[in-house]
Amino acid sequence: MTKEITKIGIIGAGATGLTQLQQLLEIWETRKEVNEKSILKVKVFETKHEVGGVWLIDDQPKESIRTHIQPSSSSSSKPHEEQQDRIEQAYSYPPEGQNPSPMYEGLRTNLPKDLMAFRNFPFPDETPLFPEQALIQRYLESYATHYDLRKHIKFSTRVERVYLTSQGEETESGSSGRRWTIESHDLKNDEIEKEEYDYVVPSNGHYCDGWIPPIRGLSSFPGEIIHSRFYHRASDYIGKTVLVVGSFASGGDISRLLATENVGKFDSNGEPLNGYSKNDFINIYMSSSGSVKYINTENNEWGKYINQISLISHVSSPSKDNEKGIIHLKEDKENQEQNGWNKDGLELNNIDIIIFATGYNYMYPFFKSQDKPWSDHKITETEIKEKERQKGDQWEINGLKGQALTELDDLLLFLKGDRTIAFPVMTYNTVPFPLAQIQARLTAYLWAGLLDDLPERIKLPPHPNNPYFNSHSDSDSSDQNDNSRIIEQDDKGTVDPPHQPTTTQEKETKSKPRERQVLAKVKKLYFGPHYEFVYADFLSSIMTDSDKKHNVETSENWKSVEDWRRRRREDTDLRKRTLGY
Numbered sequence: 279m280t281k282e283i284t285k286i287g288i289i290g291a292g293a294t295g296l297t298q299l300q301q302l303l304e305i306w307e308t309r310k311e312v313n314e315k316s317i318l319k320v321k322v323f324e325t326k327h328e329v330g331g332v333w334l335i336d337d338q339p340k341e342s343i344r345t346h347i348q349p350s351s352s353s354s355s356k357p358h359e360e361q362q363d364r365i366e367q368a369y370s371y372p373p374e375g376q377n378p379s380p381m382y383e384g385l386r387t388n389l390p391k392d393l394m395a396f397r398n399f400p401f402p403d404e405t406p407l408f409p410e411q412a413l414i415q416r417y418l419e420s421y422a423t424h425y426d427l428r429k430h431i432k433f434s435t436r437v438e439r440v441y442l443t444s445q446g447e448e449t450e451s452g453s454s455g456r457r458w459t460i461e462s463h464d465l466k467n468d469e470i471e472k473e474e475y476d477y478v479v480p481s482n483g484h485y486c487d488g489w490i491p492p493i494r495g496l497s498s499f500p501g502e503i504i505h506s507r508f509y510h511r512a513s514d515y516i517g518k519t520v521l522v523v524g525s526f527a528s529g530g531d532i533s534r535l536l537a538t539e540n541v542g543k544f545d546s547n548g549e550p551l552n553g554y555s556k557n558d559f560i561n562i563y564m565s566s567s568g569s570v571k572y573i574n575t576e577n578n579e580w581g582k583y584i585n586q587i588s589l590i591s592h593v594s595s596p597s598k599d600n601e602k603g604i605i606h607l608k609e610d611k612e613n614q615e616q617n618g619w620n621k622d623g624l625e626l627n628n629i630d631i632i633i634f635a636t637g638y639n640y641m642y643p644f645f646k647s648q649d650k651p652w653s654d655h656k657i658t659e660t661e662i663k664e665k666e667r668q669k670g671d672q673w674e675i676n677g678l679k680g681q682a683l684t685e686l687d688d689l690l691l692f693l694k695g696d697r698t699i700a701f702p703v704m705t706y707n708t709v710p711f712p713l714a715q716i717q718a719r720l721t722a723y724l725w726a727g728l729l730d731d732l733p734e735r736i737k738l739p740p741h742p743n744n745p746y747f748n749s750h751s752d753s754d755s756s757d758q759n760d761n762s763r764i765i766e767q768d769d770k771g772t773v774d775p776p777h778q779p780t781t782t783q784e785k786e787t788k789s790k791p792r793e794r795q796v797l798a799k800v801k802k803l804y805f806g807p808h809y810e811f812v813y814a815d816f817l818s819s820i821m822t823d824s825d826k827k828h829n830v831e832t833s834e835n836w837k838s839v840e841d842w843r844r845r846r847r848e849d850t851d852l853r854k855r856t857l858g859y
C-alpha cells in the first residue's frame with residue numbers, strides 16, 4: 279500500500295511550536311494505525327538561530343522606531359491646531375531586520391515552575407520555584423534536545439506569506455490535499471522558498487507588536503516613547519524621569535525594577551545617600567486607573583520610589599517654559615484622596631521617557647489581507663499600514679494585526695470552518711506551555727486521522743466561572759463591570775495575556791464603540807478561573823474516546839489535569855510569598 283504524505287508547516291520554534299512538533303512526531307511514531315497509512319513531513323520555520331522564542335534573549339540594546347498616524351478623518355487641509363487636537367495612534371516597532379525579545383534583565387516567571395512546565399517534562403529539581411528567564415530558555419533547549427526536535431527546524435528562516443493555494447494552480451503532488459502555500463525567506467542565503475502544505479500552525483507568538491493607546495497630542499512629545507517590549511534593563515534609565523503606563527505584569531514589574539535601582543542610593547524624595555550623585559536618581563511615575571496593591575511600601579524597599587498617577591488625558595507640545603512638553607493627567611478623585619495619587623498635580627512637565635506597558639496586538643504579518651482566505655476571513659480588525667512601518671520591516675505591510683482575534687472555531691483552536699490551520703494558545707488567563715501542549719496533542723490526533731468522528735460543531739463545556747461563553751453575540755455590548763473583571767483577574771493572575779486589556783483601554787471604551795467591540799471579542803477568549811482545566815480535560819476526553827475506539831490504553835498523564843495543578847493555580851499569593859513581589 280502506498281502511504282500518503284502528510285505535510286505540516288509550523289511557524290515558530292518557541293514553546294508552542296516546539297510542543298506542536300513533539301506531539302506530531304510522537305503520534306506518528308507511536309501509533310501504528312497512523313504510520314502504516316501516512317508519512318509525516320513536518321518543517322518548523324524559525325527566524326532566530328535557536329529554539330525558545332521570547333525566552334531567547336541576546337542582551338543587546340533594543341532599538342525602536344516610533345511613528346504616529348492621525349485618524350483618516352483629519353485631512354491635511356485642516357488647520358494645524360485642529361489636527362494637533364485629534365487623538366492619534368502611536369506605533370513602536372523595531373528597525374528593519376531586527377526582532378528583539380520582549381524579555382528583559384531581571385525577569386522572573388510569574389508562574390511557579392511546576393505549573394508552567396509541559397506535562398511529563400518537569401524542570402530540573404534545582405530550578406528555583408520562580409525561575410529567571412535564562413532557566414526557562416535552558417528548559418526549552420533541553421526539551422528540543424530530549425526529543426531531538428532541531429533536525430526538523432529550519433533556523434534563520436522567516437515565513438513571509440501564507441495563503442490558500444488557489445484552485446487550478448498546479449500543486450506539487452497533483453493532489454487536491456495540498457492546500458496551503460508557505461513562502462519563506464532563508465535569511466542566511468537570501469533565498470525565497472515556496473512550498474505547499476496540508477496543514478499549518480502559525481505559532482509565531484503574541485508579543486511582537488506592542489499596542490499603544492490613542493492619545494491626543496502624543497506625537498508632539500519631544501522625549502522618547504517606547505513600548506515595553508523594548509525595555510531592556512533598569513540601568514539604562516539612570517538619571518531619567520520615566521513614565522510607565524500600565525501597572526499589570528509588565529508595567530508593574532518594570533516599575534519595580536526601575537525603583538530597585540534607587541534602593542540604598544536615595545531617600546524617597548530622591549535625595550542622595552551614601553555619597554551617590556543626585557544625577558543618578560530614577561524618577562518613576564506609574565500611570566494606571568486602579569490602585570496597585572503590591573506596591574506596599576511597608577513590605578518592600580522599592581515601593582516608595584514609584585509615584586502612582588492617573589491615566590494620561592492628553593499631551594501638549596513643548597514650549598519655552600516647558601521644554602519637555604506637558605503630560606496632562608485625568609482627574610481621579612478617589613485615588614487622589616485615598617492613595618495620594620497625582621501629588622505633583624495634573625500636569626507633568628519633566629518626563630524624559632514614556633514606556634507603554636499597554637499590551638500587544640496579535641500580529642500575522644505573513645497573512646496578507648489580499649490573500650485567500652484572509653480576504654474573506656477577517657480574523658483581526660486591522661492590518662499593518664505602510665505609514666506605520668517607516669524604516670521597519672516592509673515585508674510586513676498588509677499583514678494582519680489587531681487587538682482581538684476572531685473567526686476561531688468552537689474549540690478556540692482552528693479557523694472557523696477549516697481545521698487545516700490551528701491557532702494555539704489564543705486564550706487569556708491560561709498557563710501557556712501545558713495549554714499549548716494539550717492543544718498540540720489534539721491537533722496531532724486530528725491531522726493523523728484519529729478523530730475522524732469529531733463533529734463539525736462542538737460545544738465547549740459550560741462552567742460557572744466562564745461566563746463569556748454564555749454570551750455569544752458579536753455585537754455584545756459588554757458593560758464596564760465585565761471589563762474591570764478582566765482587569766482584576768489579570769492583576770491577580772499569572773502571565774501577560776496575548777493582549778492585555780489595559781485599564782487605559784478600559785477607560786477609553788466608555789466613549790468608543792469600536793473599542794467596546796474589540797473588548798467584547800477579547801472577552802470571548804478570556805478564561806475565568808479554572809476554566810483552562812475544564813477546557814484541557816475536555817480536549818483530553820475527545821482523545822480518550824478516540825483511544826478507546828482504537829483499543830489503545832490512554833496513559834494516566836493524558837487523562838485529566840492533576841489536582842495539584844488546580845490547587846497551585848488557586849495559590850495566587852505564592853510568588854509574593856516566595857519573591858516578595
Ligand SMILES: Cc1cc2nc3c(=O)[nH]c(=O)nc-3n(C[C@H](O)[C@H](O)[C@H](O)COP(=O)(O)OP(=O)(O)OC[C@H]3O[C@@H](n4cnc5c(N)ncnc54)[C@H](O)[C@@H]3O)c2cc1C
Pocket residue numbers: 289290291292293294295296323324325326329330331332333380381382386387388389394435436437438481482483484485528644703709710711773774
Ligand atoms: C515579558 C513576558 C513575560 C512572560 N512571562 C511568562 C511566565 O512567567 N510564564 C509563562 O508561562 N509565560 C510567560 N510569558 C508568555 C510566553 O510568551 C509564553 O510562555 C510562551 O513562551 C509563548 O511561546 P510561543 O511559542 O507561543 O511564542 P514565542 O515564544 O513568541 O515564539 C514564537 C517564535 O516564532 C518565531 N517567529 C515569529 N514570526 C516568524 C516568522 N514569520 N517566521 C519564522 N519564525 C517566526 C519567533 O522568532 C519565535 O521564536 C511571558 C511573556 C512575556 C512577553
